Amino acid sequence: MAKQGGIYKIQGLRQRWIIYQVLEDMLYSLYAALYLGALVYYLWSTNLVYGLITFPIVFAILLSINRPWQMTDEKIAAFLNKEYPELQESSQLLLLPVDELNPLQVIASSKTASVLTDLKISHKPFAKRLITAFFFLIIATGLIWGLGKIFHIERVFFGPNRPVAVCAPGTMDMAEKVLPQISSVEITVTPPAYTGNAKRVQDKFNLSAEEGGAVSWIIKTNIAVKKITIQFIKNGEIALQSNKKHTEWHASTQINKPGFYQVSIDGKLSDYYYIQMVKDVAPVIHIKSPKQYTYIDAGEAQKVTINATLNDDYGIAASTIIATVAKGRGEGVKFKEYMLSFAEVFDAHKPKYDLQKLINLPTLDMQPGDELYFYVQAQDTHKQLSRTDVYIVSIQDTAELLSMNGVLSGVNVKPEFFRSERQIIIDAGQLLKDKDSISVEKFNARSNDLGIDQKLLRLRYGKFLGEEGEDAIGAPNNDPANPADFSNAAKILKEYTDDHDNAEDAGFFEPNIKAQLKATLTEMWKAELQLRLYKPQAALPFAYKALRLLKDLQQKSRSYVAKTAYNPAPLKPGKRLSGELDKIIQPINKQEIKAPADQLEVLKNAVNVLEGLKSNPALKQADNRTLRIANQELSVRASAQPGVYLSALNAMRRILLVPKANLADVNTVERALQKALRALKAMPSSQGTSADMGLSKQYYKNLQQANR
Structure with missing residues (x-):
């Protein structure tokens, strides 16, 4: 009976493992469907069918890979033997028929069954991967939420400066407040023909349109109204035309600038709605x-x-x-x-x-x-x-490279190694001409000799970069064990250290000159390789490039100073030594400097008015005019930074419309104006000194020292 209970427990653990594995595959499939669906939704289309299709496909693939149904009772028994030593590695005996067990196995099987029946098996080894999958799903949900916020901010605030995906009708999810007289709105955006975009219709006042596109409004009201206008900030207004019942109004215009607009119904203004313009960037x-x-x-x-x-x-x-x-x-x-x-x-x-x-x-x-x-x-x-x-x-131009102009003249005499690369090229060209008239052994010998010449030239130039010459490697030196050099530490260090890479020896040139020298050595290496392989034709391109780099270094080492001459103005002998100075006057330069107009004066005056409204909420006529001027300046800043100034712009409109200002609106507008005001720069001034010339400060300092 105990054995049957042990077998049932093993089978129950197998079913639990299969369930956990299926749930894990389901969570990973949901993870993939969320990611793919979110990316398609934000970047391409608002249709969620792609995410719905992804889930069963990924789920079927994971099931076919993991195949949880293939888990056997023998694997569960092996797992129990590994994790629980008290079973004494005998769990597999419970799966064998009783008639196949010997007496010793029967005793061990019954003991294992009783231990397994009372054993409390933890779910952690079975659910470990399930917890990991759930953790990844939570992270994916957070990332998708953040991605949605980022795309939403880009479409709202940064859209005028870059192309964005075209929004389908009803996808602008910003909360809008409309006037109570409006029952519905239908806005048709017609992009320019060159864009190739189709006409689209939306039911929100906030709109996004291509530069130069046409926008038409159809506003339906639940009651008959007298007049409806659309007022643009600093761009005038347009009046809507109505039907006979004065319940359906329509108008159209062309969008060339981003900004904000309001809908006015019989003098009542709505909130600000943004116009996002998608500019056409150059190729x-x-x-x-x-x-x-x-x-x-x-x-x-x-x-x-x-x-x-x-x-x-x-x-x-x-x-x-x-x-x-x-x-x-x-x-x-x-x-x-x-x-x-x-x-x-x-x-x-x-x-x-x-x-x-x-x-x-x-x-x-x-x-x-x-x-x-x-x-x-x-x-x-x-x-x-x-x-x-x-x-x-x-x-x-190889002819110019091989020309001797400027080298044979006495003024521009260069050392021999500046002309060796040219001689190697000439000899390689002559070797190619003589190829058909000489034997293969002689051709190879001459090519190898040219490779040796190229090597010697490379080692010569390597000294300029602090490289070690091959003749100095392993060369014998004076015996450091000489008793006369017993205390000569410099000689001993020179014998047992490698100082050819001294920074002072290799630092005579600028970094760009050293880089060009290294490039020259690289080309010489390649030319030497081809010459040693008896391929002078393949070595010529590298040799020509090395020669061109060397000539560039020659030009950089030259300096040119132009000769100048002084040509004085001609003198008139009749006026010399006459002493007439009446026409020599003191030069006078008059210049009227006006202080630049303070562009922030309007905002400063508005801040003073808002401070007064905190104690007396009633708005005076002069203060109303000051705030209206500041409202225009604030609207310009809201067009550039709507996330910072749009709420303040709405609060300013409420202050101007109501007879008594709300304290919360006053604080909102004042905070926005303080952000717009730049900090004043400190003007230079003399440091103030006390009348006693610092004697009192010195007195107290000495007094403190005396009391110590």
């Missing part, structure tokens, strides 16, 4: 390749590939490449402009294009020494143009 162009400065060395293909990405909120209409070829030097330079087009057709007006253009430089009549300047220009459907920076592609 954004990103060139992935080539780099802004590209050199084509000797031996490289004279081609350049332009990879560009174009992005626009409403679509790209056209894009071209404006290229200019510069030929010649100095005053004899000539320019020729080309307009190149991409192979892509822009009839579809897609918002993103990945473009590629291969330019064969010889087709533009470019030769070594010429330069290509180009930029990419794009136009969107609203005919807004944008362009990139200018990119430069230069074909290296």
